Amino acid sequence: MNVLAYFASLDPMNFMGAIPGNVAQGLIWGIMALGVFITFRLLDFPDLTVDGSLATGGAVTVVLILAGIPSPLAIAVAVLAGVLAGLVTGLLHTALGIPGILAGILTQISLWSINLIILDGANKAVNVDKYSLIVSLRNVTESIIMVLIFAGIIISILYWYFGTEQGSAIRATGCNPNMSKAQGINIDNMKVLALCISNGLVALSGGLMAQYQGFADIKMGQGAIVIGLAAVIIGDVLGEAIFRKGMNFSIRLTFVVFGGIIYYLVIGLVMWLRMPTNMLKFLTAVIVAIFLAVPYLREKRKNSFATKSKREGQKNA
C-alpha cells in the first residue's frame, strides 16, 4: 500500500468531527475513573469489582427506565446497586479474609450472572425518542454539558468528603493501616466504606454510559478497570507535569476526569488512523503501561547506576 495514499485518504475533518463524541464518552469514563482513583490511589486496594459494577449500573438504569421509572431515579438506584457490589467485595475481604484482588474478581464474576438476570439477556436497548434520558449521543453537546455538571458536583463532594474526619481516616487506612489502627481507626470499616463509594461512582458512570449509547450490554464493563487506571495515571502524570508541587487534591480529582477524556481522544485518533479495532484493548494496555512506566523511568534517569557509570566514565576520561 502506498503510504502517501494512506495519509491522503485520512480526512482531518473526520477526526475533528469525532472529538465532541469522544469528549462526552471520555467524561463518562472519567466519572468511573474517579471511583477507581478512590480504591487504587487512596485506599491502595486493586479493586477489580468495577468491570462488573459498571455493567450493573448500566443494566439497572436501562431496565428501570424501560419499566417507566424517570431516568434520574433509575440512576440513583443504579448507584445503590454499585454500592452493594462494593459492600460485597469489602465484606469478602474484611470479614472473610479473602485477599483484595481476589475478592474483587469474585464479585466481578458473580455480577456477570446477576447482570444477565437483570438484563434478562445479553443486552437491552433504550430508545431516546420514547424515553427522556439524561444523556444521549443523539445530542452530544447537551450530553457533554450534563456530564460536566455531574463531574463537577461529584468532584466537589469528593473534595469535601476526603477532607472530613471520615475521609481522612480512609486516606490514612490506605497509607498506613498499622498507624491507623493505633490511632483508633477501624480500618475494616474504612475499606468497606471506600469500596462502596467507589463502586457507587462506577455504577453511576455505567448508568450514564448506557443512556448515552442507548443500550446496556453485558460486556460493557469489560476492561473497565484498565481504562479507569489509564485515566487515573494519565491524569496524574499530566497534572504533575503542569502543576508540579502545586497540585492539590481538587486538581488531582479534576485531572482524573481529564485523563478519561484524553484516553478517549487517543482512542479516537487510533480509530481515525484506521487501525484495526480488534487492537483497541491491546493499545489500551500499551498506553497504560507507558504512562505507568514514565514516572519510574524519569526517576531512574535521574538516579541510577547506569547514569552514574556514564558520569564516572566522563570524569575519568
Added chain:
Amino acid sequence: MLDLYNVKKTFNLGTINEKQALSGIDFYLKEGDFVTVIGGNGAGKSTMLNAIAGVWPIDEGSISIEGVNVTALPEHKRAKYIGRVFQDPMMGTAADMGIEENLALAIRRGKSRTLRWGITKEERERFHEDLKILGLGLEDRMTSKVGLLSGGQRQALTLLMATIQKPKLLLLDEHTAALDPKTAANVLELSDKIVAEHNLTTMMITHNMSDAIHHGNRIIMMNQGKIILDISGEEKKKLTKADLLQKFSEVAGVSEETDEILLS
C-alpha cells in the same frame, strides 16, 4: 492503673515453631509510673506491649486499664486509652499525608470519625505551638508530607501524636533503636520531657542498659516470657549496669559474659 493478670500467649500453637511468648505475666502499674523494660531478644518485651495494645487477642488471663477490662477489645478500640511509638519510624505516621493531617488524625484517637471537617483552625494553631516543643522547626512546614521527614523527625512527630490527646498509657517500643546516637538521645530527652509534663503512665522498651537505668522510676527485666526482675524507688536510683548484669545472671542462671551480649 494497668493490670495484667496471668497473661499467656503462644505463637504457632501445635506446630514445630510453637513458642510460648508470654508465660503467665502478672504485672501492675501505678498511675504516673514510668517503667523501663529490658531483656534479651525473644524475651517477650514487645509481645507484652503488643498484648496490652491489643494487636492480637491473648490466650489466657486478663488486661485492664484504669479498671476497664480491655481483654476483649480490638486494637482500634483500645487506642482510646493508649498512645504508641514503634521501633520503625515509618510505622507511626502516614507518609503521604501532611504533618498537620497526621496530628489531626492523632488528636481524634478514640473518637468516632464523623463528617465534620478533618482539621480545624484552632487545631492548626495548637499544632503550631505543640510542634515548637519538638525544636525541629516542623511548625513552619505543617503542610509538608511526613514522607519527606527524616527518621528522627518522624519519631519525634509520632511521639507528639501519641501524646497530643493525653493517653492513659504510653507505650514506647524501642522507639530510639533505629536512630543514630545523637538523634536517639534527643528523642529520648523529648520523651522524658513530655512524660514528665503530662505525668504520663509509661512503658518503655530499650536495649540500652544505661537508658533503662537513667529513665523512669521503675525497671523490669524479662526472660522467656516472664518478668524476672522488678526494681523501683530508691533501689532503682542506686542501680548500676553491673548490678543489673549480676542480677540477671542470678535470676536467669546464665554466665555474665553472655548477658553482656544479650543486653547491650
